[in-house]
Amino acid sequence: MKIYIGFIVAASKMFFRRKSSIFWTLFFPVVIMLALGNFNFGAYSAPNVGLINNSTDQAASNISNALLKTSTIVVKNLESIAEGDAALEKGSIVAYIEIPDNFIKTEGKIEITTREGDKPELELVQNVVFVALSNANNTASKLNEENAILTNIADIRYQGYTGFLVAGIVGMAIMQSGIFTVVFTLLSYKNQGVLRRLRATPISPAHFIVGHLVSRVFIIVCQTALLLAIGAVFLGVSIGLGNVFAYLNIFLMAILGGILFLSIGLAISSASPNEDSAPALANLVTFPMLFLSGVFFPIDYLPKSIYYFCNLLPLTHVAEGIRLSVLYGYSTLDTLPQLGYTFIWMIIAFAICAKTFKWE
Amino acid sequence: MSIIQVKDIKKNYKDFEAVRGVSFDVAEGEVFGLLGPNGAGKTTIVEILEGLRKLSSGQATIDNFNVTTEIKDIKKIIGVQLQSVNFFEMLSLYEIVELFALLYEATPNSNDVLSRVGLLNKKQARFKELSGGQQQRLSIAVALVNNPKILFFDEPTTGLDPQARRNMWELIQSFKNDGKTIMLTTHYMEEAEELCDRVAIIDEGKIIKIGSPSSLIDELTNSGFKSSKKIRAATLEDVFINLTGKSLRED
Numbered sequence: 001m002k003i004y005i006g007f008i009v010a011a012s013k014m015f016f017r018r019k020s021s022i023f024w025t026l027f028f029p030v031v032i033m034l035a036l037g038n039f040n041f042g043a044y045s046a047p048n049v050g051l052i053n054n055s056t057d058q059a060a061s062n063i064s065n066a067l068l069k070t071s072t073i074v075v076k077n078l079e080s081i082a083e084g085d086a087a088l089e090k091g092s093i094v095a096y097i098e099i100p101d102n103f104i105k106t107e108g109k110i111e112i113t114t115r116e117g118d119k120p121e122l123e124l125v126q127n128v129v130f131v132a133l134s135n136a137n138n139t140a141s142k143l144n145e146e147n148a149i150l151t152n153i154a155d156i157r158y159q160g161y162t163g164f165l166v167a168g169i170v171g172m173a174i175m176q177s178g179i180f181t182v183v184f185t186l187l188s189y190k191n192q193g194v195l196r197r198l199r200a201t202p203i204s205p206a207h208f209i210v211g212h213l214v215s216r217v218f219i220i221v222c223q224t225a226l227l228l229a230i231g232a233v234f235l236g237v238s239i240g241l242g243n244v245f246a247y248l249n250i251f252l253m254a255i256l257g258g259i260l261f262l263s264i265g266l267a268i269s270s271a272s273p274n275e276d277s278a279p280a281l282a283n284l285v286t287f288p289m290l291f292l293s294g295v296f297f298p299i300d301y302l303p304k305s306i307y308y309f310c311n312l313l314p315l316t317h318v319a320e321g322i323r324l325s326v327l328y329g330y331s332t333l334d335t336l337p338q339l340g341y342t343f344i345w346m347i348i349a350f351a352i353c354a355k356t357f358k359w360e
Numbered sequence: 361m362s363i364i365q366v367k368d369i370k371k372n373y374k375d376f377e378a379v380r381g382v383s384f385d386v387a388e389g390e391v392f393g394l395l396g397p398n399g400a401g402k403t404t405i406v407e408i409l410e411g412l413r414k415l416s417s418g419q420a421t422i423d424n425f426n427v428t429t430e431i432k433d434i435k436k437i438i439g440v441q442l443q444s445v446n447f448f449e450m451l452s453l454y455e456i457v458e459l460f461a462l463l464y465e466a467t468p469n470s471n472d473v474l475s476r477v478g479l480l481n482k483k484q485a486r487f488k489e490l491s492g493g494q495q496q497r498l499s500i501a502v503a504l505v506n507n508p509k510i511l512f513f514d515e516p517t518t519g520l521d522p523q524a525r526r527n528m529w530e531l532i533q534s535f536k537n538d539g540k541t542i543m544l545t546t547h548y549m550e551e552a553e554e555l556c557d558r559v560a561i562i563d564e565g566k567i568i569k570i571g572s573p574s575s576l577i578d579e580l581t582n583s584g585f586k587s588s589k590k591i592r593a594a595t596l597e598d599v600f601i602n603l604t605g606k607s608l609r610e611d
Binding site for chain 2: 002007010013018197200202203207
């Protein structure tokens with residue numbers, strides 16, 4: 001046990017003494033967070049809008065088809081209001097349109113539901129629906145009246161793109177710190193013969209691996225806390241809705257995710273034939289996850305095959321678990337699926353790392 | 361009584377035979393030198409005994425522990441100075457000694473260890489700030505943390521200036537006076553002559569001669585050998601040391 005503690009203390013001292021490593025651990029995530037957090041990406045593409053068609057009427061189906069054809073908004077078919085609220089909450093749609101089952105016959109009205117503060121989006125969707133109503137050939141004249149449309153504000157908590165991004169960046173930072181810091185540290189130890197010298201002592205690789213993992217996980221937890229604090233102070237994101245269990249869950253995700261990505265980092269440094277190939281290999285692993293794990297944008301409406309692939313990636317679940325706790329105050333029990341996936345990935349990565357570790 | 365026993369050890373790397381059946385014994389308290397040109401297999405033999413490489417065949421024991429099956433026990437009783445080595449660059453010398461002591465679960469006085477190799481005044485320095493001679497001395501300090509019975513020194517004076525080299529010789533001599541068994545590899549013959557009780561001359565992975573330096577010289581001169589070099593009362597190195605002084609320059 002003393003040996004483990006000795007390694008943990010030594011590895012932590014070495015990390016904090018190297019000013020450049022502290023800088024790089026925080027610099028990129030903070031710059032990306034602040035730059036993108038103040039940026040309105042929604043303005044550059046047609047927004048996603050959900051459509052729930054409860055009517056079997058031909059008129060409803062005509063309107064539905066007209067909506068699907070428009071290029072001003074991208075319409076996604078939804079099954080229920082609950083699904084619509086969930087998608088709104090997540091930010092994967094800006095509004096949803098509901099066509100009631102009593103549409104036409106009993107003068108049921110089309111309802112548009114948006115989030116608090118989404119006024120421009122509401123106006124846009126209102127216009128689109130109005131045009132669709134006007135163009136639907138066989139609709140009754142009453143439907144051409146503006147009062148055929150009702151608007152609602154969904155009863156959800158939505159923290160905007162900034163909220164989505166802050167949680168995503170925290171996940172990304174766990175991956176980057178986990179993989180890149182160990183890959184480079186370990187390779188330099190290897191090349192300088194430090195590991196060789198350690199091998200001449202009676203310790204086992206487990207002492208070295210565990211010592212390093214624990215010190216780095218501690219650093220990752222600190223980094224997570226610092227990034228969330230920056231998100232709260234500078235971007236006004238409310239973290240965990242004041243739920244202590246949500247905070248605990250964020251740190252639990254950071255610990256599991258930390259061990260997972262550190263193990264991948266150790267495995268990469270063992271698999272790299274030389275110092276030159278290691279950064280390439282590390283980028284090969286991290287790059288797809290950076291863009292396909294829901295760090296910068298929701299992945300729900302990516303093409304199905306890509307969506308399934310995204311769900312295989314470990315960062316998807318780490319980022320999602322953290323996001324649920326950060327934005328909606330979810331505790332550990334509420335994020336069991338994300339924790340489960342992360343845990344399985346962690347076991348796989350740790351097994352590979354332990355199996356492939358080489359002193360030289 | 362032999363503390364190191366090596367019997368017909370071989371080490372192959374694919375088709376290349378780096379060590380081709382080497383046998384020797386080292387007595388307790390003896391300074392035993394492995395001499396040979398670069399690539400002769402000296403380091404490979406030493407690293408097999410240190411547990412850094414695996415034997416292809418043969419048998420070796422250190423203090424009755426088998427190098428193949430009981431290497432962990434061996435590592436606890438030996439001190440190792442590797443040919444080229446680095447230490448954690450963000451730790452001070454004192455912290456490095458403390459960390460290595462912990463790895464051996466030993467509790468030496470780290471100040472005493474650093475003082476023994478003349479680095480106490482550098483205890484807060486980092487490894488990279490040291491001169492070549494100081495780096496070698498730190499490597500030896502780290503080898504001492506577990507108070508080992510046997511010390512392995514692999515080319516400890518390569519790249520050092522004459523002052524640092526003589527200082528290193530005095531240090532190694534002091535370990536001998538403490539009763540430690542020392543195994544030393546070198547390709548400096550005067551170093552072997554100065555320090556070793558017996559030497560094994562190795563070439564192309566084989567031992568071609570074992571004996572004390574004086575017996576090997578006698579054997580050669582008795583065979584009628586005459587050195588083409590005129591023997592003088594002093595060497596150029598003596599002139600150098602006489603002019604520049606014995607004290608170490610790096611401190």
